[in-house]
Structures are given as structure tokens and as C-alpha cells.
Amino acid sequence: MKTIFFLLVMGMGVTGCNGWHKYSDSDNKIINKIPRRSGLQEIDTLWVSQNDTAVFRSEELIQRYPDRNARLGLRYELRNPQDGIYYFIYNDKQQLVQEGKYTAQYIYEGITYGGNFYNTKRYFYKKNGRLISVHYQEDGRNFKLEQFAKDGQLTKITYFNKKTGEKEKIEIYKNKKLKETRIYTAFKTYRTVKSF
Template identity: 45%
Template sequence: MKTIYFSLLLIVSIVSCNFSKKQNPDDKQKKIISKIRLKKNISEIDTLWVSQNDSTVFRKEEFMNARPCSKPELQVIYKLIHPKNNAYYFIHDEYGKLVLEGKYTNSYTYEGVMYKNGNFYNTKGYSYNDDGELTTIHYMEDGRNLKTETYDKKRRLEEIIYRDKKSGATTKVEFYDEGQLEKTRFYTSFDQYTTVKANK
């Protein structure tokens, strides 16, 4: 149960973080992306492209986050006002960068247990550096951490960290050189692993 709550907190953090490109003082125009594609048949799902700074879609909340041994920091979270059940969302920040995509469900069943907290349980979260370049894509499945991909400045894979969905422990890490697989670490415990070099 703690894993579910931690995973959902991570999703909220991903949605709430303002991953954006640094803007020039003269270029403060914020973008609002709003598009809806309604399903045409039973096999499709409704798809929505929305912006965190659209006050008709998100409620913005600010709070001071105090952590042990560090200064309190101002945090911002965005809460969906009227989420659409079973719709697939593409959520963008105020400058138009995609920060999260996934299907919203009012309830979710995992291993026979139903969770009635409406949320995004299967997602891809995107992080960017200060120049607006993609740095990581984080995947969640069944409300749990699955893997994280890291990219270089040319959007080439640098690393993929795979995690066990139940324990959250790292199971393997793939290392890439200029986008090509170089070696893989297979973990048997927290700090024990074997390394296998890729065939080139």
C-alpha cells in the first residue's frame, strides 16, 4: 500500500514540476494548449491535450515544502478540476513542453485490489533542463515505477534504469554510448551486480 501512495506522490510531483525552458524577459508569452479528440467507436478513447496554466482545467496550489537538513522550498502542484474518466491526457507546462501523458481512471484494479483514488496509473513523465532540452522520460505502470530513460543533448539514450514494480529496487541498468548499447548491469541486490558488455 505504501508503494502505491509513494508512486502516486511521484506522479503528482511530475505533473506539478514546472519543467520549462528559460525565457527571455521579452518573451514571457505563455502557451495554452487545448485540444480534444472524442472517440468515434468503442475501441478508441477520448484524447485531451491540456496545459497546466489553463485555469479551466487545473487548479494551481503553492505550498512550502520543508525537508530535513535543507531550506524550505516553494512547491507548486496542479490538480485536475474535472478529470475525464478513461481519457488519455497529454499535459503541457506553461511554455508548451509535454510533461506527462497517460490515461486517467476514477478507479484502478491491480492484483485483485481496487484503488478508488482517481489518478494516472500508467504514465510517461518528461523532464527538461534549463535550455528546454529533454533529459529524462520516466515510466510508471500500475501506479509503480517501471523505468527511467536518460538522454544527452542530442536526444540520444545515455542510460535506462529498470526497477522492480513491487519493491522499487533497481533490477538492471543499461549504459549507452552515442545512443548505442555499451554495457548492462544486472543487480542481484542493492549494491551487488554483474556487468555484461554489449556485442558490437
């Protein structure tokens, strides 16, 4: 009787581990959680996938632009964000799309804002997987935009005024060297400083 019970338990354990699953969702789960040093303090870090339904809620929407046809897009919302955690967020192609610290309450110039990512980097790719640009935000405002060429070299850095959102200056690079800097004095008016 004991051997039958033992075989029955072993059989259920083996089929429970190998069978009874329609699909494996292991690629879409949290990859790792480690401490990350930022200055003098340690910050917990999470690597997550946008396709992990336990972490993100996705909804389809129609994106409309004035210069082209409307197209279908996806919007992702973090389900249960953890305050003070630094997130690395990947898409379904395992490309890093965003990194930043989630803050439940953020105070900027005396105004308290609700939970969100306020100091982040967002990565944008072409359909072939090539990195196009990296968009930086500080205090929830546009700060800097780095653009890359087909060979992966940095071509341009645009700096924005955090209060107005307008361009302050553009640094243009050629062959990994600063070629010129355009300093904006008005909306489309700038002066050029050549680099030697």
C-alpha cells in the same frame, strides 16, 4: 429606426468580440480533442495546459530536501478528470510534462484504487528546456527511467521492480548503441554484461 437598431447591434457585436476583455486566455485552454487508437479500442484524447484554471487547480508549496535549501514549488490537481480519457499535459513553456490515461477505479492484484493516472509517462526538463529524463509508471508503480545527454541522445535506461521499487537492471548507451547492462542482485551489488 431599423437602421439605428441594426447599427447598435453591429456595434455591440464588434466591441463584444474585440474589446471588453482584459486578457486572452486562449493559450491556456484545451488545445484539441481527438480519438486515439490503443489496440482495438478508440480513446478520447485531450491536450491541456497546467495553467488553464478551468482544468487544473494549482497550489504553492515549499519543497524540502535534506541535501539543499527549501524552495517554492507548485502542485497541480486536475479539477474534473474524465474517466477513460488519455491526457497530454503541457506546462507554461508548452513542454509536454505528462501523458497518460485517467482511470476512475483501478484494480491491481485484487485491490481497488481511486481515480488517478496509473499508466503514465512524465517528462523532466532543465531550465534551458532540454529534456533530462522520461519516467514511466505501469499499474501506478515505477517501471522505467530513461535519461538523456546534452545532445539529446539516450544514455541510460533504469528498470525497476514494480513490487519492491528497487533497481532490476540498468542499460548504458554510448553513441546510440548499448554499451553494457548492469543486472542487480542486491541493493548495490550487480553483475555487468558487456555488449559487442
